[in-house]
Amino acid sequence: MNDHDTAASTTPLTGTRVRWFLRATAVGMLIMATVNALSYFVRSSDWSSLIGKPKSNAEAIGFPFVIWEGGRTYGGLFADYAAMGLNILVAAALGMVLGLLAVSKHDRLNRLVEALDAEESNPMQQPVQFSLFGLMVATTLAAVFAAVASKLAIHPETLVAIYVLGPICLVAIAMLPRRLSWQRRVAIITPAAFTLIAVAIAVGHGLGMEFDKVLKGIFLCWTPQSALAAIALTTMILVRQHQRGTTVSDRSSRC
Numbered sequence: 557m558n559d560h561d562t563a564a565s566t567t568p569l570t571g572t573r574v575r576w577f578l579r580a581t582a583v584g585m586l587i588m589a590t591v592n593a594l595s596y597f598v599r600s601s602d603w604s605s606l607i608g609k610p611k612s613n614a615e616a617i618g619f620p621f622v623i624w625e626g627g628r629t630y631g632g633l634f635a636d637y638a639a640m641g642l643n644i645l646v647a648a649a650l651g652m653v654l655g656l657l658a659v660s661k662h663d664r665l666n667r668l669v670e671a672l673d674a675e676e677s678n679p680m681q682q683p684v685q686f687s688l689f690g691l692m693v694a695t696t697l698a699a700v701f702a703a704v705a706s707k708l709a710i711h712p713e714t715l716v717a718i719y720v721l722g723p724i725c726l727v728a729i730a731m732l733p734r735r736l737s738w739q740r741r742v743a744i745i746t747p748a749a750f751t752l753i754a755v756a757i758a759v760g761h762g763l764g765m766e767f768d769k770v771l772k773g774i775f776l777c778w779t780p781q782s783a784l785a786a787i788a789l790t791t792m793i794l795v796r797q798h799q800r801g802t803t804v805s806d807r808s809s810r811c
Contacts (some may be wrong), residue, residue, distance in 0.1 A: 557773065558778070563754055568670050570670055571662070571666070573659045573662050574800075576655075576658040576659055576662040576665060577655035577656070577658060577659050578655070579655075579657040579658065580651065580654040580657065580658035581648075581651035581652060581654065581655040581742070582651065583651070583787070584647060584650040584651025584652070584653065584654040584655070585647045585649075585650075585651050586783050586786075587646070587647075587650065587783065588619075588643070588646065588647035588650060588651075589647070589752075589779055589783070590779055590780045590783040590784070592617065592618060592619050592623075592643065593617075593618075593775060593776045593777075593779040593780050594619075594780050595617055595618055595619040596615070596616070596617040596776050599616035599617060599618070599622065600614060600615040600616055600617070600626075601614040602614040602615060602643075603615075604627075605659050605769055606715070606719065606769070606773040606776070606777075607712035607715045607716060607765075607773070608712055608763050608764070608765060608774070609649075609764065609765070610626070613625075613626035613627030616624065616784075617776075618636075618639060618643060619641075619643065620642075620643065620646060621636075621639035621642050621643055622636070622639060623635045623636050623637075623639045623640045623643060624636065639667070645668050645734055665794075668794050669794075671800070673756040692761070709742055710759055710762035710763060711759075711763075712763065714759045715756060715760060715763070715770070715773065718752060718755065718756045718774075718775075719756075719773055719777035719778070720777065722774075722777070722778055722781075723758075723781035723782050723785060724750050724781070725748075725752070726745050726749055726752065727745075727785055727789075729744060729745065729748050753774060756770050756773070756774060757770050757771075
């Protein structure tokens with residue numbers, strides 16, 4: 557086993573060609589899920605069901621094929637599963653294209669994430685200490701805030717704020733402590749996300765909305781924002797590591 561294989565086996569972010577193919581395929585599927593979520597706002601002329609009782613059935617979702625329209629029963633089924641299957645095939649095709657691209661660049665990607673992991677694992681780069689107790693305290697305070705907010709803020713505007721600002725707030729909560737590892741940021745953002753979803757469900761219940769309508773709103777509004785944020789942050793980190801690697805190589809060649 558060479559040094560590169562050893563590093564790949566000990567660094568959780570690195571991977572084989574198969575792993576990078578699967579990661580890129582997942583990114584392709586996420587992109588298509590994002591486009592499908594955005595299609596609701598293009599195909600629908602009435603968005604009232606996201607913040608209360610619907611005023612009409614002028615709703616539809618799906619890309620490139622429509623998989624659901626308001627007012628249609630689909631023979632007792634939830635959606636047009638044939639169209640959904642075609643959309644999944646399109647998503648899989650996009651994922652495979654991205655997967656093949658990632659496979660062709662997997663050595664470079666491994667070097668980038670190895671450098672990133674080495675930087676984050678350096679104790680000198682992590683002045684902010686994180687503890688499970690601190691997370692529990694923060695989560696408890698968030699839960700108390702959620703309970704108060706759900707009683708005092710039963711308004712459509714509250715749901716709109718959660719739909720629009722939810723992902724931004726979650727990313728801010730996770731990113732504000734500087735130089736935490738990505739595992740610790742996930743540990744912060746996960747309970748915060750569930751807390752915010754619980755608030756949305758409580759507010760929706762107070763507005764007389766069905767449970768699935770609130771979840772639909774969260775999917776439609778959070779998926780595009782979360783996907784764009786994840787892609788942007790990942791791209792920014794990889795570009796930064798690439799630039800640092802190029803700078804180090806230039807300095808070495810000059811010496």
